[in-house]
Amino acid sequence: MRLDDSEEQAAFRAGLETWLAEQLPDATPSAPRAWSADELRAWSKALHAAGYAGLTWPAEHGGRGLSPAYQAIYAEESALAEAPDHAGVIGLGMVGPAIVHYGTDAQKATHLPRILSGETIFCQGFSEPDAGSDLASARTRARRVDGGYVVDGEKVWSSYAHLADHCLLLARTDPDAAKHRGLTCFLLDMRAPGVEVRPLRQLSGDTDFNQILLSGVEIPEDRVLGEPGQGWRVALTTLAHERGTFGITLTARLAVQLDRLVKTAKVCGGDTDPRVRAEIAELHVELQGLRFTGYRALAAMERTGEPGPESSILKLRWSRANQRVSALALRLLGAGAAADGTDAFWGGYWQHQRLRSRANSIEGGTSEILRGIVAERVLGLPKSR
Amino acid sequence: MDFALTEDQTGLKAAARTYLEDTYGLDRIAALADDGEQDLAAWPELVRQGWLDTDLGLAEFVLLAEEGGRALHPVPWFATAGLALPVYRAAGVVPPGPATLADGGDTCRAVRRDDGWRLDGAVQTVLHADVATELLVAARTPAGVALFGVDPAAASLSARDGVDPLRATSDVALAGAEGRLLIGPPGAASLLSALRDRATTLLAGEAIGVADRALAIAVEHAKARTQFDRPIGSFQAVSQQLADGYAEVELARSLAYRAAAGEARSAEAVACAAHAASRAAITVCETAIQVCGGMGVTWEFPLHRWFRRALWLEAELASSRPLAAIAHSLFGEHS
Numbered sequence A: 001m002r003l004d005d006s007e008e009q010a011a012f013r014a015g016l017e018t019w020l021a022e023q024l025p026d027a028t029p030s031a032p033r034a035w036s037a038d039e040l041r042a043w044s045k046a047l048h049a050a051g052y053a054g055l056t057w058p059a060e061h062g063g064r065g066l067s068p069a070y071q072a073i074y075a076e077e078s079a080l081a082e083a084p085d086h087a088g089v090i091g092l093g094m095v096g097p098a099i100v101h102y103g104t105d106a107q108k109a110t111h112l113p114r115i116l117s118g119e120t121i122f123c124q125g126f127s128e129p130d131a132g133s134d135l136a137s138a139r140t141r142a143r144r145v146d147g148g149y150v151v152d153g154e155k156v157w158s159s160y161a162h163l164a165d166h167c168l169l170l171a172r173t174d175p176d177a178a179k180h181r182g183l184t185c186f187l188l189d190m191r192a193p194g195v196e197v198r199p200l201r202q203l204s205g206d207t208d209f210n211q212i213l214l215s216g217v218e219i220p221e222d223r224v225l226g227e228p229g230q231g232w233r234v235a236l237t238t239l240a241h242e243r244g245t246f247g248i249t250l251t252a253r254l255a256v257q258l259d260r261l262v263k264t265a266k267v268c269g270g271d272t273d274p275r276v277r278a279e280i281a282e283l284h285v286e287l288q289g290l291r292f293t294g295y296r297a298l299a300a301m302e303r304t305g306e307p308g309p310e311s312s313i314l315k316l317r318w319s320r321a322n323q324r325v326s327a328l329a330l331r332l333l334g335a336g337a338a339a340d341g342t343d344a345f346w347g348g349y350w351q352h353q354r355l356r357s358r359a360n361s362i363e364g365g366t367s368e369i370l371r372g373i374v375a376e377r378v379l380g381l382p383k384s385r
Numbered sequence B: 001m002d003f004a005l006t007e008d009q010t011g012l013k014a015a016a017r018t019y020l021e022d023t024y025g026l027d028r029i030a031a032l033a034d035d036g037e038q039d040l041a042a043w044p045e046l047v048r049q050g051w052l053d054t055d056l057g058l059a060e061f062v063l064l065a066e067e068g069g070r071a072l073h074p075v076p077w078f079a080t081a082g083l084a085l086p087v088y089r090a091a092g093v094v095p096p097g098p099a100t101l102a103d104g105g106d107t108c109r110a111v112r113r114d115d116g117w118r119l120d121g122a123v124q125t126v127l128h129a130d131v132a133t134e135l136l137v138a139a140r141t142p143a144g145v146a147l148f149g150v151d152p153a154a155a156s157l158s159a160r161d162g163v164d165p166l167r168a169t170s171d172v173a174l175a176g177a178e179g180r181l182l183i184g185p186p187g188a189a190s191l192l193s194a195l196r197d198r199a200t201t202l203l204a205g206e207a208i209g210v211a212d213r214a215l216a217i218a219v220e221h222a223k224a225r226t227q228f229d230r231p232i233g234s235f236q237a238v239s240q241q242l243a244d245g246y247a248e249v250e251l252a253r254s255l256a257y258r259a260a261a262g263e264a265r266s267a268e269a270v271a272c273a274a275h276a277a278s279r280a281a282i283t284v285c286e287t288a289i290q291v292c293g294g295m296g297v298t299w300e301f302p303l304h305r306w307f308r309r310a311l312w313l314e315a316e317l318a319s320s321r322p323l324a325a326i327a328h329s330l331f332g333e334h335s
Helices: A007-023 A037-049 A068-080 A089-102 A105-117 A231-243 A246-268 A274-304 A309-338 A345-361 A367-378 B007-023 B026-035 B040-049 B058-071 B077-091 B187-224 B236-261 B267-296 B303-318 B322-331
Strands: A122-125 A141-145 A148-155 A166-172 A183-189 A195-200 A209-220 B099-103 B108-113 B116-127 B134-141 B144-150 B156-160 B169-183
Touching: A007 A068, A037 A105, A068 A246, A068 A274, A089 A105, A089 A122, A089 A166, A089 A183, A089 A231, A122 A209, A148 A166, A148 A183, A166 A209, A166 A231, A183 A209, A183 A231, A246 A274, A246 A309, A246 A345, A246 B322, A274 A309, A274 B236, A274 B267, A274 B322, A309 A345, A309 A367, A309 B236, A367 B236, B007 B040, B007 B058, B026 B303, B058 B077, B058 B187, B058 B236, B077 B099, B077 B116, B077 B134, B077 B169, B077 B187, B099 B116, B116 B134, B116 B144, B134 B169, B144 B187, B169 B187, B187 B236, B187 B267, B187 B303, B236 B267, B267 B303, B267 B322
Parallel strands: A122 A166, A141 A166, B099 B134, B108 B134
Antiparallel strands: A141 A148, A148 A209, A166 A183, A195 A209, B108 B116, B116 B169, B134 B144, B144 B169, B156 B169
């Protein structure tokens, strides 16, 4: 049981910290800056050039072949430095590993180097309007035609789709097969005729997600990832990679938020109120619990290749903690919490966070689904319906 | 970083669990608790198994405490290993048997008489004083606080009722009792302070064990008990409460292991462990009782034994005021 980095990890962390400090303007105490699409692409190129893209990818595919601990160090330091995501975060973290696992030689040669360099941005086309948590009930239909498939349907909650060059698409190729068996994954070119992306405006006013409308989109058969009918397995592999070091990223971002909350409490005079102090202390306990549970999950992953069962609670408890942080921040502002924008404290940062964080317990697996996973897979309780 | 149990630690934990499960079934625990007794006959076996070995580090002690909490291990191991052992170790003395600490730094006085020390004063609610072969008493001397070994027969003990019958306490009164000096000033004061952090960390480990066992009892019940022709664990209203209990246990476990693993003991790490673990013990015991329904609130059903331990732990762990300590570390200047 060791809490500190190994010598090699410490050196990697120090180098990364220095690099991030050089690349990023000083972090402000208030709202983080917004990044334009062009800036995100430039950031991705810089990450690649500095060797921080594809840390855990096999060296034969252009990665550095490092263990997940290094990806975790990257996730932590980059969040603490308030660096943006690599624009290709979905390609790097999810689609790329799925291509390494299931792709043909041609698919690997086409996509992997370009994902790494940030030239190709991937999005994920899994969720659908009528199939939120029940992913396997996807209805987007891919009909077999000569030389390929024709796809019709609608995808939703797709991050980065407005920037994406390609999409890892889950579609139903066999409507007569059992729910999980009739699905196939495709590497869809987002510029193909019939693909339309519409930004989805959330209650916060943000447009982080998109709808993807597909009508009569032709996909050549060499774009099938894995075997036809094996789409569910490909999707699960992809999602498993999503969960890898994600908890560590979330926790590091929560640390930044909590730091802002402490600063806000000091400015508003809440730091002398024993109830406020106790509540912030409780949030700190929650943060540290998440942090060290993330490290435990990581250690399990280093040993067995899979995150331990405790990793299933990270997102569940993170979402609640993140929501509590912004709720408390607004309470600290008192009547001033009713203002927004330039009239508000920190330009409305906390108002925005309060609204945005409401989605935390819904996006990326609802809290109810996550509790169900714990109940069935970890505690061994009978399936509930 | 490699924040996971080593193979040796996993083995130690598994061996402890097997021993405790084989030795202390639910009936045995119930009988001992109803009589307010400790299983002193098991002490030599415990020593033989190495539960007080000098090569165990704090992480290993926390794992043993966790398993002890799971089993409601009915021996004075925590009082001995958690409170007394560091004093014996620092003094280079082998513990004579089960022992405990009477922290009388504010209420006891020691003076030199003839060739030894005589102690006067009183200490309230001393854990397991009734079964200790030696009381370690912290008392003031003209040069500062010091630690003495006192024969329980030389003290006057009066038993007190407690919320957890397996954690009996007594008020200890000393009137000129002879004490053997183990640690003198100024070392005793810093040893006592380190000892409190260590004891808090062990109790956090114990609290996780309590929560873990309560959860396990409730999960078994939810699988076996049927209502409306289905196991109650298939109802989301039940299963989601248990999933929340699991999350509570795992976060607290990470914090207790972290407090035990750090090379330099951090007050913040100990406080986080104390708060999270005591909350986990209380909320998971309460959830477990809720899930077990009418059964859960009867004397015959075992859960109240763990709930009582959780209440005892909550009181003990709250005494270190963990949230205030954390707020102090976050906000600095104010207190």
